[in-house]
Amino acid sequence: MPASGPEPTVPEVDLTRPEVIGDPFTAYGQVRESSPLARLLVPGMEPWWLLTRHEDARALLGDPRFEINADSFMRPGVPKDCLPYMRTMAEMSGSEHARLRKLVAPAFTPRRAADFRPRMEAIAGRLLDEARRQVPAGDGPVDLLAHFARPLPMEVICELVGIPEPDRTRWRAYGAFIAAGAGQEFTAAVPEIIEGAKAAVARRRADPGDDLLSDLIGVQADDGDRLSDVELVALVWLLVLAGQTPANLIANGVVALLGHPGELAALREDPALMPGAVEELLRWCAPTLLSIPRYARQDTELCGMPVRKGDAVTVAVAAANRDPRAFADPERFDVRRAKGPAGHLSFSHGPHFCVGASLARVQTQVALTALLRRFPDLALAASPGELRAPDPGTWRVTAVPVTF
Numbered sequence: 001m002p003a004s005g006p007e008p009t010v011p012e013v014d015l016t017r018p019e020v021i022g023d024p025f026t027a028y029g030q031v032r033e034s035s036p037l038a039r040l041l042v043p044g045m046e047p048w049w050l051l052t053r054h055e056d057a058r059a060l061l062g063d064p065r066f067e068i069n070a071d072s073f074m075r076p077g078v079p080k081d082c083l084p085y086m087r088t089m090a091e092m093s094g095s096e097h098a099r100l101r102k103l104v105a106p107a108f109t110p111r112r113a114a115d116f117r118p119r120m121e122a123i124a125g126r127l128l129d130e131a132r133r134q135v136p137a138g139d140g141p142v143d144l145l146a147h148f149a150r151p152l153p154m155e156v157i158c159e160l161v162g163i164p165e166p167d168r169t170r171w172r173a174y175g176a177f178i179a180a181g182a183g184q185e186f187t188a189a190v191p192e193i194i195e196g197a198k199a200a201v202a203r204r205r206a207d208p209g210d211d212l213l214s215d216l217i218g219v220q221a222d223d224g225d226r227l228s229d230v231e232l233v234a235l236v237w238l239l240v241l242a243g244q245t246p247a248n249l250i251a252n253g254v255v256a257l258l259g260h261p262g263e264l265a266a267l268r269e270d271p272a273l274m275p276g277a278v279e280e281l282l283r284w285c286a287p288t289l290l291s292i293p294r295y296a297r298q299d300t301e302l303c304g305m306p307v308r309k310g311d312a313v314t315v316a317v318a319a320a321n322r323d324p325r326a327f328a329d330p331e332r333f334d335v336r337r338a339k340g341p342a343g344h345l346s347f348s349h350g351p352h353f354c355v356g357a358s359l360a361r362v363q364t365q366v367a368l369t370a371l372l373r374r375f376p377d378l379a380l381a382a383s384p385g386e387l388r389a390p391d392p393g394t395w396r397v398t399a400v401p402v403t404f
Helices: 018-022 024-034 054-061 080-086 094-108 110-115 117-132 144-149 151-161 165-180 184-206 212-218 229-242 244-258 261-269 271-285 357-374
Strands: 012-014 037-041 048-051 294-296 300-302 305-307 312-315 401-403
Touching: 012 024, 018 024, 048 054, 054 312, 080 184, 080 229, 094 110, 094 212, 094 357, 110 117, 110 357, 117 144, 117 151, 117 357, 144 151, 144 244, 144 357, 151 165, 151 184, 151 212, 151 229, 151 244, 151 357, 165 184, 165 229, 165 244, 184 212, 184 229, 212 229, 229 244, 244 261, 244 271, 244 357, 261 271, 261 357, 271 357
Parallel strands: 012 037, 048 312
Antiparallel strands: 037 048, 294 312, 300 305
16 A cells, blocks of 8 residues: 655744734735645644635635634633623524524614614714814814724614613723723723613613614514523624724725725715725725634544644635635725625625624715715825734724824
């Protein structure tokens, strides 16, 4: 019997290298064109498998052989009594996840998100008024991240779960602390958010309104199953976490559009392009660079390589969204890009496709439409490279200084 040859090797990607942090689209793209599979070196952890091509990535995200592991969601310093309310659908798999998904899906349809559009437009207009007042003389930059992109999702969340008006300034601050992901302020904000969510659930149980939380409370499955108070509070927490995606997407979108004058002009000339433009922004510069890791439930293989039970696998979303096998001329930012058979993976795929995707899409459309309509002379007051946060997991900026 002939001796077996050496196990094939795959490229390695070191998550700490400056080129990976500074330009992940190029770094992951180079790996994608050399191999569909790589090893991702994560500080303090065993290497993860990394899928780089769209077809393989999409398949992985819907593959029941791989599951999300709740133990990978670390919350150091958070009070123990808050932990049950912080376990969201994002951490669940199998029948547990399917049950919750079935119960919450009716409240997160595209039609329901469209119903909330007028209220989002009112919030966006008010925030832009506030941002404009930061420069009463008409000159000098104002930070759109701090005064518009970051507070908008939190204001929308407050509106959709019935947070009282006097409390909303505090919730804006909570959003900024949660965006940091860790630290004293993050730890202190968590119990406040949980208590506020409990109070909101109690209010809407007693007095339902035309909002998302009332929708969720009113949902009943065919078998009589309903969401518990703990599950409802966990969904509010999930909304707060998910609110960071539209905040970063809006900020990234402003930077991208101001850096592509031709695309910006096309969008100003034809506002009907906005829904497609948001999809292109999600493909081109979405905040998500890497998917939540999945763990192999059994010994198996990926792209011809053996994968052991328990191995972590992630998707290089930044590479898959610019895969030339899935998108024509993928390095070109094009707000008129026709919707093709391959969709971006910025909201994941399969059972864990982002339940709030419709809300995030509408928020981003509303935000960019209002901004471009109100400020025809909008200009970036710094180079994009100066604004990037050195974050290996999220493509985001630390500020968006603009002049009106």
